[in-house]
Amino acid sequence: MTSNGARIKVSREPRRQLNNRAAWITVDDGATESACAVVDISPGGAKITTEVEFEVKDRLALTLLADHAKRYPCEVVWRRGKTYGLKFVVAEPEPAEPAAEPAGVI
Numbered sequence: 614m615t616s617n618g619a620r621i622k623v624s625r626e627p628r629r630q631l632n633n634r635a636a637w638i639t640v641d642d643g644a645t646e647s648a649c650a651v652v653d654i655s656p657g658g659a660k661i662t663t664e665v666e667f668e669v670k671d672r673l674a675l676t677l678l679a680d681h682a683k684r685y686p687c688e689v690v691w692r693r694g695k696t697y698g699l700k701f702v703v704a705e706p707e708p709a710e711p712a713a714e715p716a717g718v719i
Contacts, residue, residue: 636661639674639684651677658690658700666695675699 633650638661640647647667652660659675669692674684687699 633662634677635679637676637679638663638669639676640669643674646676649675651675652696656701658687658698660696660698662696664695669697672702673699 633652636649636651637646638649639645647663649661649663652662654660661675669689671689673687673689675687676682676684686702688702689697690700691698
């Protein structure tokens with residue numbers, strides 16, 4: 614097999630190994646909170662593990678620090694037993710209504 618061109622390098626997001634750092638997931642709009650461990654994290658998402666396998670909805674919130682109220686909205690993109698792949702969801706701003714042109718302007 615011959616190649617005429619340079620190999621194309623596929624760039625992936627930088628990932629940070631967290632060695633099972635403690636975190637918490639919140640489901641049911643904050644009604645249920647469970648402990649988890651963050652295996653790795655990137656700007657686009659995270660991989661977490663839980664003590665027990667459970668059914669989560671497609672959306673949840675991830676809290677990385679116990680004394681911090683910041684929750685990161687996430688979407689579950691895959692599940693393998695007690696391990697879950699999460700994608701961080703960015704809230705999209707609501708579209709602004711177009712400004713009406715003043716009367717008499719041509």
